[in-house]
Amino acid sequence: MNLTVADHIAEGREVLVRAAKLSSEGSTLAQREAKALRDAQAMKSEALMGVVDRIREHACPSCGCFTLLPHNGRAFCINRHCAPAGTQRRWDFRDLAFIGPGTPKKVCVTEAERPPRDVMDKNRLLPFFTQTGRPMSGTTLDRLVKLYGLPHWPNPLGRSHLYSLSDVATAHAVHMANKGTGDCTATSQRPPCTGLADLFFTAAEHPTERETAKKLCGACPLKQVCLETAMARSEHYQFGIAGGLTARERRQLLSPSRRRKTSPTP
Structure with a gap:
């Protein structure tokens, strides 16, 4: 018997028991958490069978585009405009189901003479x-290209043009939101750190990643709240970047007496 499948079945039973307990609490938050657990388990089951429809139907919790692909038990957003260059937003299935879709902010257009890596022709874009x-028809794609001024490049293999998947995806999401349809209008904008936990906590001490994270913090409306929440913790629990400051910078803001009081005993 496949051990992966056996482990998944055992995990599924535990998840269903947990979801049932949460549902019995009756609160809105508990009901939402229970639904997220069930949805996540369903996504895991389908992913094991090679079925990804349920995951693909979710909009990215950050950019609101339908550009999520599963890989190794997590959902990745492949929209180049969603995260800073060199990074990629990702969520485990439970978080994806719990957070919900983000709101598309604006149409992003590739400013480059050379085609980016995610260019496709209509024969690949429309099935995506x-x-x-x-779904998007060829007529709708042509209309979005004209309406938002999306760039295109010659296709060396035929007469059709090549379009950036990221450009088309953002135009598609914004257009749907402007029409008041789809899941894109369901929630408000997310903090810019959404889906970038690795950047802010794991690799945040490297110079390049540190500056990228700080730049994102600078435009966040929750920056001060985030900093105050992080500062409420003891020196021992200061890690990653929060509120635009590194763990070391936040430790320096703690008073000497508080440092002695909150430092762990050897």
């Missing part, structure tokens, strides 16, 4: 969006 449950 069909798999998300938000």
